[in-house]
Amino acid sequence: MTALRSISIAELHRRVVNVLQGAGIRSETAQSMARVIVAGERDNCKSHGIYRLEGCLRVLKAGKVAGDAVPQLLPGSGPVLQVLAGGGFACPAFELAQPELVARAETLGLAALVIRDCLHFSALWYEVELLARAGLAALSMCPSHAAVAPAGGTAPLLGTNPLAFAYPRTGAHPYVFDFATSxxxxxxxxxxxxxxxxxxxxxxxxxxxxxxxxxxxxxxxxxxPFGGHKGSAISTMIELMAGAMLGEFMSAEAHREMGGTRLLPRHGALILAFKPAHFAAGSGRDPIAEGEQLFDAIAGQGARLPSQRRYAARARAEAEGIFLTEAEFEQLDRLERLGLAAVED
Amino acid sequence: MTALRSISIAELHRRVVNVLQGAGIRSETAQSMARVIVAGERDNCKSHGIYRLEGCLRVLKAGKVAGDAVPQLLPGSGPVLQVLAGGGFACPAFELAQPELVARAETLGLAALVIRDCLHFSALWYEVELLARAGLAALSMCPSHAAVAPAGGTAPLLGTNPLAFAYPRTGAHPYVFDFATSxxxxxxxxxxxxxxxxxxxxxxxxxxxxxxxxxxxxxxxxxxPFGGHKGSAISTMIELMAGAMLGEFMSAEAHREMGGTRLLPRHGALILAFKPAHFAAGSGRDPIAEGEQLFDAIAGQGARLPSQRRYAARARAEAEGIFLTEAEFEQLDRLERLGLAAVED
Incomplete structure (x- = not known):
């Protein structure tokens, strides 16, 4: 068995920020990326944890991401917000827009956030969970790299196109799912x-x-795609809604632009936010209490809610720190010491 | 082989209206229902065609639907519209609200329609296709009867919860999918x-x-559910977004209310409408032309678009009429002649 050693959440955050800033990423972006990456480790989502650092540095070294991009939230007052990521990573653009997205959904009942021209390396659950903690239901999707054949087809065209959804709960972590449509x-x-x-x-x-x-x-x-022609249709919908409809790259174009799957894909993202109390107005029912009835019924027949395992890992990490292998600590050392020189071209 | 005989779309519409009005349904509602039912036959979606008439009459006879309900569109100007179906069938409520839904999406870029307290017997593709023909992308969902176990569970809780999506095209029928999540x-x-x-x-x-x-x-x-835990999550999302969030019945409550699956379920419905040009604003791209690139690439590798078969059947029906069996003609005769007495309690 591999020996594991614990590191506190705050200390891992500090080290991840070091790696990213050492590679030339601006401070606010590095902080934002570190929050997402450390959340992945904290929740034992290893595929979205520090494993992602090399990929982030590789695309930076290739000159295919703007590490110094300053996201810009476009002015307006309607239900559709746009934030320009400027060819940078998606997370600081989301963080910048998040308070305004919440405010619009609070006021209007429904709002959408369009993230333009970003590189997305993080799990979508991070974003929808934050919105659910602010009392909103949220649905998020984005294209990726052409790697999936449509049902009945023979060649890569669709991305692994993740879909994430969150619904607020009282006295419990939000209901959250997030999965690839492959x-x-x-x-x-x-x-x-x-x-x-x-x-x-x-x-x-x-x-x-x-x-x-x-x-x-x-x-x-x-x-x-997952689920045969049905999953293929959902993946196609994600290409359309979070690609074509936004005027941003779909997975095939992202794949061409980045020259294959070795570099992170570049595209847009779409996040929808709903205020349940607004949608339930006039029904005389509490939409959050209604949700609890469903969750109770699911748990009551022994089925698991989608993020249960993640929340259990989080509780442990918050109490005992995050456990990493010696190889992972060595990788952090190497990335901190060598910066961009640590990753292959 | 069963002998088939043709009837024109207009004549079948007239007969379906006769059946529904004969059973005591108000004229405007009967017209609206007939449009949906005849569209099902026209597109060779037999499961949503005249086969549905008996189910509509049965729930009427059981006193569990208001055949004389007059839908009411609530006033307002934001992105969330509400139409009260008043315990009647969903189709007249949708038709009443449709122009305002289109107008709001045109103005705001994004709008949602909540249909309250309705019985939904029709395919969702009918609604999203109409919205796509008005230039909008549309996503629609509703709960149904508890008949599906969540992934990892053992007993019926979720409905067959349909999900439908449409995206506008130029010079071609809209891209449309519509499927049960079972x-x-x-x-x-x-x-x-x-x-x-x-x-x-x-x-x-x-x-x-x-x-x-x-x-x-x-x-x-x-x-x-289709697609294992992923399909189960999507079905759960539909319960939440189109049930709990609206303060309307989820599938378990609909099942209890109607005393099983013999009668149509009673619940709400949620339809989201997006104006692509609004979402693409500033990108310098045409979101409809972008969609065409994806459809070309799907067709180019020999895969079918979801509604191709339906549109082919429609072209034939528009040219040659709708072909029904003698048994189907007899059923129409019987329903017209006997009204509610033609269906079992």
Missing amino acids: VAARGEIELHRRAGKPLPEGWAMDADGNPTTDPQAALDGAML | VAARGEIELHRRAGKPLPEGWAMDADGNPTTDPQAALDGAML
Whole structure:
């Protein structure tokens, strides 16, 4: 078993900020990125934790992200807000716009945030959970890299296009789900390749469009959407709503722009925020209490709510710190010491 | 092979209106319902065509729908519209609110329609397609009857909760999808039962929560959501957004209220409408032309767009009329002649 050593949330945050600032990212952006990355480690979402640092540095070294971009919130008063990320990372743009998004949804009942021209490396649950803690229901989506074939197709076109949703609760963490609309994440296929293990049936097709269980053939071919033609339709909807409709890159264009999946994709993002009390007005019912009835019924038949495992990991990290392997500590050391020189071109 | 005979769209509309008015439904509501039902036949969506007439009459006979309800659009000017269906069918409420929903989305970029206290028997594609023809992207959802177990659960709780989406196109029918978030429709399980055929694996569980391929055991037990825990999460989101958040029935309460699945469920519905040009403002791109690029790429790899089959059936019906079996003509005769007496209690 790998030995683990604990680091406090605050100390890990400080070190992640060091890495990012050392690589030339402006201070406010580094702080914002570190909040998201450390939240991933805190919740034991290893795929969105410090593992992401190398990818962030790699795209910076390639000159394909503006580490010094200052996001700009466009003025206006309607239900649609726009924030320009200016080719920088998405998180500081979201943070800048978040109070105004909450305020508009509070006033109008419904608001949408368009994030323009960003690189998105973080989990969407982070954003929708924050909105739910502010009392809003929230739905978030974005394209990614063309890596998934549409149902009935044979070649990569759709992204792994994540979809996240949150609903506020009283006296409990918000209801949150966040998943890729592909059957599996690309990283899971990579893990099978490294382990020399075949993929489960139904995950991928090879470059000729035939079903495959060979991880390398899958990486050279296309992944499949979850849930057959229904999942494929939802992934297509995400391309349309968070790509075409915003006038931002869809996954195929992001893939071309970045020259493959080695660099983070560049695109827009769409976040919808709903004030439940506004939608329930006149019904005589409390929309949050109604939600609790559903959650009770789900738990009552022994089913798990989507983020339960994450919240349990969070409670442990808040009490005992975050546990990392020695290899992870060494990676942090190396990234802090070498900066951009630590990552391959 | 069953002999088919053609009837014009206008003549079928007239006959469906006759049936509904004969059963005591007010004229405007009957017209509105007939538009939806005939659209189902026209597009060869048999499950949402004249097959639905008996269900509409049955719930009327049971006194569980207000056939004379006059929908009422609440005043206001923000992005959230409410229309009170007054315990009547959903379609006249939608038709009443549709022009104002379009106008608000045109002005504000984004609008939502809440339909309160309605019975929904029609396909959601009908509504989102109309909005896309008015130049809007649209997303629609509603709860139904508790018949689906959440992932990891053992008993019916979620509805078959349909989700529909449309995106406008130029020179082509809108992109439209509409599906149940259960693996299969309840009607498909019933068809397997009648044919004495086992269900495919993964469709259902029996009353003890064990997987089953026996159709009767499935009808006595629970259906499963499509796409495992991801589909289950989406179905849960629909319960929350179109049920709890609106202060309207979720599927479990609808099921209790109607005393089972024999009568149509009673609940609310949520429709979101987006003006693409508003969301793309400042991008320098045409969001509709961008959509075409995606549709071309999907078709270019031999994959079908979701509503292609429906639009092909529509073209045929518009040219040659709608083809019905003699049994279907007899059913229309019987319903016209006997009214409510034609349906069992």
